[in-house]
Amino acid sequence: MAVLARGAVRRPSRFRYWRRWLTAYLFIAPWLIFLLVFIAGAIVLAVYFSFTDYDLLSDPVFVGLKNYQKAFQDESFLHAIRNVATYTAVVVPSQTFIGLVMAAILDRKIPFRRFFRIAWYLPCVASSVVTTLIFMWLFLPDGFINAALNFVGIDVRINWLGDEATALPSIMFMNIWATAATMMLIFLAAIQDVPGPIYEAANLDGAGPIRQFFQITLPLMRPAIFLVVLLGTIGCFQLYDQVKIATNGGPNEATLTVTYLIWRQGFRDLNMGYASAMGVILFAGIFVISLIQRRVLDVRPDY
Amino acid sequence: MATLARAQTVAVHRPRFRLRISRVLFLTIAAIFTAVALAPFILTVSGSFKTKSEILDWPPTIIPTVIQWQNYVEVWTNSHFFPQWIANSIFLAGFHLIAYIAICSAAGYAFARMNFPGASVIFIAILGSIMIPGQVLWVPKFLILNQIGLVDNLFGIALPNLADVFGVFFMTQFFKSLPKELEEAASIDGASTFRTFRQIILPNAYPALAALAILQFQGSWNAFQWPLIVVRSPEHLTLPLGLASFQGLFGVNWNWVLAGAMFNAVPIILLVIFFQKYFIRSAASSAIKG
Structure with a gap:
C-alpha cells in the first residue's frame, strides 16, 4: 500500500519534470541550433581546417602545423601584424582620449548638450561603407582635406x-x-555613476572642475577605461572594412591588415587552411592582449 | 564675524569665475568636435547635388553653384541594380528582425524563467564565444553554406546572423525584471507555457523588443563583411555592397557615390535621432556587461 502510494505520487512528478525540461529546450531550440552550427560548429571547423591544406576543389589534406609555421615566415603576414600594431598604438589612445574629453564636456551643464551628444554620435551610426566612401572623396588630391590645409596656409x-x-x-x-x-x-x-557626494566634498575643499576631473572622476572610471581600451583594441585588431573598400591593402602593402590577409588567402586565393590558421592566430592575439590589459589596468575601482 | 563673511563671498565668487572660463573653453572644444563630426556629412549632402563638372573643381566649393537632383535620378535609374540592392537590404533587415526577435525572446524567456539542466553550462559557453572575432569564422561559415547550397543567396547572409548572443543576453535580463505574478495568474487559469509566453509575456516586453529591433536594424542595414563573403552576383548585393562596388571597377563617379551613400545613411541617421535613448542605453549596457 505504502509502495503503491509512493509510486503514485512519484510518477506524475517525474513526468512533469521531463515535460518542463522539454518545454525549456523547445524554447531555446531554434536559437541553439543556429548557435551550434554557425558558432560552435564553425569554431571546431576553423581549428580543424587550420591543420589542413584545402582549396575547395579537392579534399582537405592534413598537414599538421605547416600553416602556422608558414604564417610566421610569411613576409606579408608579419608586415600585416606590424601595420596592425602601429595602427592600434595610435588609434586606441586617441579614441580613448577624445571619448573621455567628449564625456567630460557633456557631463558639465553646458548649453546644447543634447545637440552635441547626437551630433558627435552620428559618425558612429553611419555604415562603414558610407563613411569610408565619404573619406575617400575627402582625401582625394583635389578633395576637401587638402583644401582645408591650403586654407590655413599649408x-x-x-x-x-x-x-x-x-x-x-x-x-x-x-x-x-x-x-x-x-x-x-x-x-x-x-561618469554619471560616480557618487555625487564625492564632488560636494571636493567643492568644499576648493578643488576646481579640472582638478576634480583628474583626481576624482578619472581614478573612479578605471573600469570604464579598461573596457574602452579593450573594445578599442579588439576593434583595431579586426580592421578590415576601410582597407577592403579604400585601399585593398595597398599601396605596396602599406595598409595590409591581418583580417584583409585572411580574406585574400581564403576567398581570393582559396587557401582555406592557411586563412583558418591566420584566424586562429588572430584570436590568440586578441585573447592574450586582453589578459595583459586586464592585468595592467587592474579593473577594481578603489572607492 | 567679518572675516567669516569675507570667506563666504570668496567661496561663492571663485567657483563662479572659474566656471565661466571653463564654460567658454568647453563650448569652444564642443564646437570644434561638432564641426569635425558633421562636416563630412554636410559636404556629402552638398556634393550629392553638384554637377559632374563642379565636383571636380579645385578648390572644391562648399555650397554648389547649381543645385540639381540629377545625381539621385541617375543613381536610381542608370546603375542597373540600385533599386534591387535597396530591396535586398530591406528584405534582409525585415527577415532578420522578425526571426531574430522571435528566436531571442523565446530563448531569453527560457533562460530567465525555466530551470533546466544544462542552462548554466550553455550560458557560460556562450559568453565565452563573445571573445571570438567574426573574421575567424569566415572560412568555416562559408564552407558550411557551401555544403547546404546557400552561397550567393540572401539566406546565406541572413541565417548565420541569427547565431548571436547579445539578443538572448539582453532578453534574459529583461524577462528577469518582469514580476513573476504575471505567469502565476496565467498558470492558475490553466494556460500552457507557450500561450502564457505569447499572450502575456510578449505584450509586456514591447519596450525591450523595440530596443532590440532598432539596434539590430542598424547592424543589418549597415552590414558589410559577411555579405561581402556570401554574395557575388550583382542582383544579390545589398546596398552597402553595391555602393562599395561603385568605386574600383569602372572609374569612380563621385556624384553617384555621394547620392547613393545618402540612401544608406539617411534612414539610419533619422532612426538614431528619433530613438536616441535606445542607442545611448545600449552603450551603457555594454559597459555593465564588461
Whole structure:
C-alpha cells in the first residue's frame, strides 16, 4: 500500500519534470541550433581546417602545423601584424582620449548638450561603407582635406590614400573619427555613476572642475577605461572594412591588415587552411592582449 | 564675524569665475568636435547635388553653384541594380528582425524563467564565444553554406546572423525584471507555457523588443563583411555592397557615390535621432556587461 502510494505520487512528478525540461529546450531550440552550427560548429571547423591544406576543389589534406609555421615566415603576414600594431598604438589612445574629453564636456551643464551628444554620435551610426566612401572623396588630391590645409596656409596636394606614407595614417584618422563617440557613451555612463557626494566634498575643499576631473572622476572610471581600451583594441585588431573598400591593402602593402590577409588567402586565393590558421592566430592575439590589459589596468575601482 | 563673511563671498565668487572660463573653453572644444563630426556629412549632402563638372573643381566649393537632383535620378535609374540592392537590404533587415526577435525572446524567456539542466553550462559557453572575432569564422561559415547550397543567396547572409548572443543576453535580463505574478495568474487559469509566453509575456516586453529591433536594424542595414563573403552576383548585393562596388571597377563617379551613400545613411541617421535613448542605453549596457 505504502509502495503503491509512493509510486503514485512519484510518477506524475517525474513526468512533469521531463515535460518542463522539454518545454525549456523547445524554447531555446531554434536559437541553439543556429548557435551550434554557425558558432560552435564553425569554431571546431576553423581549428580543424587550420591543420589542413584545402582549396575547395579537392579534399582537405592534413598537414599538421605547416600553416602556422608558414604564417610566421610569411613576409606579408608579419608586415600585416606590424601595420596592425602601429595602427592600434595610435588609434586606441586617441579614441580613448577624445571619448573621455567628449564625456567630460557633456557631463558639465553646458548649453546644447543634447545637440552635441547626437551630433558627435552620428559618425558612429553611419555604415562603414558610407563613411569610408565619404573619406575617400575627402582625401582625394583635389578633395576637401587638402583644401582645408591650403586654407590655413599649408600648400599641399597629397594623394592621402594613394601614397605609401599617408595611407595608414589616413585610415587611422577615419576610424578615430568614426569610433570616438562610441567610447564617449561608455564613459558618459560611467561618469554619471560616480557618487555625487564625492564632488560636494571636493567643492568644499576648493578643488576646481579640472582638478576634480583628474583626481576624482578619472581614478573612479578605471573600469570604464579598461573596457574602452579593450573594445578599442579588439576593434583595431579586426580592421578590415576601410582597407577592403579604400585601399585593398595597398599601396605596396602599406595598409595590409591581418583580417584583409585572411580574406585574400581564403576567398581570393582559396587557401582555406592557411586563412583558418591566420584566424586562429588572430584570436590568440586578441585573447592574450586582453589578459595583459586586464592585468595592467587592474579593473577594481578603489572607492 | 567679518572675516567669516569675507570667506563666504570668496567661496561663492571663485567657483563662479572659474566656471565661466571653463564654460567658454568647453563650448569652444564642443564646437570644434561638432564641426569635425558633421562636416563630412554636410559636404556629402552638398556634393550629392553638384554637377559632374563642379565636383571636380579645385578648390572644391562648399555650397554648389547649381543645385540639381540629377545625381539621385541617375543613381536610381542608370546603375542597373540600385533599386534591387535597396530591396535586398530591406528584405534582409525585415527577415532578420522578425526571426531574430522571435528566436531571442523565446530563448531569453527560457533562460530567465525555466530551470533546466544544462542552462548554466550553455550560458557560460556562450559568453565565452563573445571573445571570438567574426573574421575567424569566415572560412568555416562559408564552407558550411557551401555544403547546404546557400552561397550567393540572401539566406546565406541572413541565417548565420541569427547565431548571436547579445539578443538572448539582453532578453534574459529583461524577462528577469518582469514580476513573476504575471505567469502565476496565467498558470492558475490553466494556460500552457507557450500561450502564457505569447499572450502575456510578449505584450509586456514591447519596450525591450523595440530596443532590440532598432539596434539590430542598424547592424543589418549597415552590414558589410559577411555579405561581402556570401554574395557575388550583382542582383544579390545589398546596398552597402553595391555602393562599395561603385568605386574600383569602372572609374569612380563621385556624384553617384555621394547620392547613393545618402540612401544608406539617411534612414539610419533619422532612426538614431528619433530613438536616441535606445542607442545611448545600449552603450551603457555594454559597459555593465564588461
